[in-house]
Amino acid sequence: MSSAAEVVHSRTVYGFWVYLMTDCILFGVLFATFVVLHPNTYNKELFSLPFVLAETLILLVSSFTCGFLPGAMRENNRHKALFWFAVTFLLGAAFVTLELTEFTKLVREGNSWQKSGYFSGFFTLVGTHGFHISVGLLWMIVLMAQIGFRGFNDANIKRVDCFRLFWHFLDVVWIFIFTFVYLLEAM
């Protein structure tokens, strides 16, 4: 990278960190609301923990596969990067599918977001995370196209670095969702 590109890179990644912290506050508000509205109509039998555990593992593995991207970039190996992108994408898509399955099941059982404050909080918190993951999926498609056509130019390296931050951040948020929404309740 030229020194000018390095300046742009560090500036963008720094700004992206700042953005992630604001997103963190957004999730914080949703968590707080969830906790406040929580004492209403909670029912232990609603969630299947093994199912959620599967979701969690899939997302964690996708973070792991995303971790292979910097290596591929260093080697300037386009195919390797596209491969790991594809794997990450599939895992992310599997996660979203599982989440939607869970949502559908809840709604079918009559536990939609309209039922009570608890479910409003649940669907909004988990759904906002799912929305972020979906944005990540779209982002990956665009990144794969950009890398496929143009390789690892300065702009693309910057984009991939931001994407990795985003993806890992969503993992961290999910850990909190898993703990507070599902795990603590089941105990």
Next chain:
Amino acid sequence: MLGRLTLEALSQDPIETTANVFSLVAAIFIIGLLFYKHRWGWLWKEWLTTLDPKKIGVMYMIVAGAMLFKGIVDALLMRAQQVTAIGDAQGLLDPLHYQQIFTAHGTTMIFFVGMGIIFALMNLMIPLQIGARDVAYPFLNALSFWLFAAGAMLVIISLAIGKFSATGWVAYPPLSGLKYNPGVGVDYWIWSVQIAGVGSLMSGINFFVTIFKMRCPGMTLMKMPIFTWSIIGALVLILFAFPILTATVTMLALDRMLGMHFFTPDFGGNPMMYINLIWAWGHPEVYILILPAFGVFSDVVSTFSRKPLFGYTSMVWAIIAITFLSYIVWLHHFFTMGAGANVNAFFGIMTMIIAVPTGVKVFNWLFTMHKGRISFSTPMLWFLGFAFTFTFGGMAGVLLSIAPVDFQVHNSLFLIAHFHSVIIGGVVFGFFSCFTYIFPKITGFKLNEKLGRYAFYCWFFGFLAAFLPLYLLGLMGATRRLDRYDAGQGWEPLFWVAAFGVVLIACGLGFQILQLLVSVKQRDQNRDTTGDPWDGRTLEWATSSPPPVYNFAIIPDGRARDAFWVHKESIKNGVIPKKPIYEDIHMPKNSPIPMYLGVLAFVFGFALVWHIFWLAGLSFLAILGCTIYRLSDDHPEYTITAKEVEQMEAKR
């Protein structure tokens, strides 16, 4: 096909029709003028597609100025109602219309005037003041502006199509819930605030990175001008507070659109949660507005007293203390919630403590003036007006921080008088001061001094007449948002004084418009050829007026506080400046995409207000498309070669 939108939405009362006809005539006049003068290309190239923060700052000012005009008309209507609707008299407005007007007044003034002028000042001053050529993300900056404009347009369009919210400017549930407000009013409020709010958050990130990553060499944190410091305070608050607003307003929207139960009083929802959350944003918000004004006055007072600022370090710490404390006072907006004596005591004490750093600042300004060679130009007059009104209003605030007192005057006109004292007397006066101060830098000529003074006196005395009676009325028991009262209360004379005050303020605004026109006409007499019309101290005066697109041909040296002043002194002492060696400069290319995104966001918001879901989906897809298109542009910059820079500098 059109969701809730039917022809009925176009029905209006005479006042609304007048406003709409006025807007339409103004729009036709402007469009006609553009055709007549063949200026469409110029408008497109120089303004609509620009990514230059100096121009974006001016556009912020234009939108905020138009919204200020609208907000003052709202205020006039409210006062006109209050002097005519006594006892059985109906007054000028029906209750529903009156409620819309006070809601629109608050929303307009805070979101579209207050925030607009703050971002205008940031755009105009921050890059210049830190010796930078641009902001960190020029594209994002333009996008923020266009989202802000889209939000403002949603408020305006509600005058013509449908109704605006009638729930007060912070839209408390359950009143703002679906059950009590099934119409489109609250949705207009939600989407205008949401769209503008996302823009504000982006600006917050942008300028935060700009200040932390792009200061000129030598300018360490404790060498920065105080205005820049105060902006850092405001930015930190934006970064922490606006995500709360986004989340809260989203939840309210979900309640209304999908029938959720966040803030409904039944089904396990909790309206008080909303009130906590909205003020957890709302209190930092008022400091987001006032901190930049503090920064402005710090620069103005030291420039016009020709002295370095008294107590620089204490000023910085005062800003930091205010920034921190403003997060932990939000509950004082609703002491009456019944959180208990201990909770109220904590928030009351924090509120009192926040007056301490604010007091430090006031004394620092006064000591800066002490033994200075003060020139009483208009910016300084605004400061003096501020010093009186803000201190006065601030002390009323300390009074309100005592929970038992607050119980008595909660939601009374006393409160209204308090926050107008600090917002008009602080934020608005600060902006006018800065506007006069920075005007020659943007345009290359000074504003007419005489008309500026007239405007100041109208505003100042208008302010006193409009708001001092409200303190008394509040103590007499008049509540806010009152559309009629009994003649036996004896409030009428004071309401007349208040109404007279608003008229005086409107005269002030009239003088300012006149001042602008006269100044443009006489611009050749008031040219600023040096780039330094006020004998300034900070780096924005080190370049020409108006500055070239790249701000500085040579990045200045920021090793001293008041860097430009020190530089001037060294030249007086015979130091000969080095012959400049120019370098290639990279600047962002123009882009129409921010404007497209703004228009699409407006359409998206409008479609959601009226439940036209196909249009909302379509505009959302278009937003994604534009974003992806832009994010695939690997070369958003062009280069001005060293030679071109040399030629441009030679021409100055």
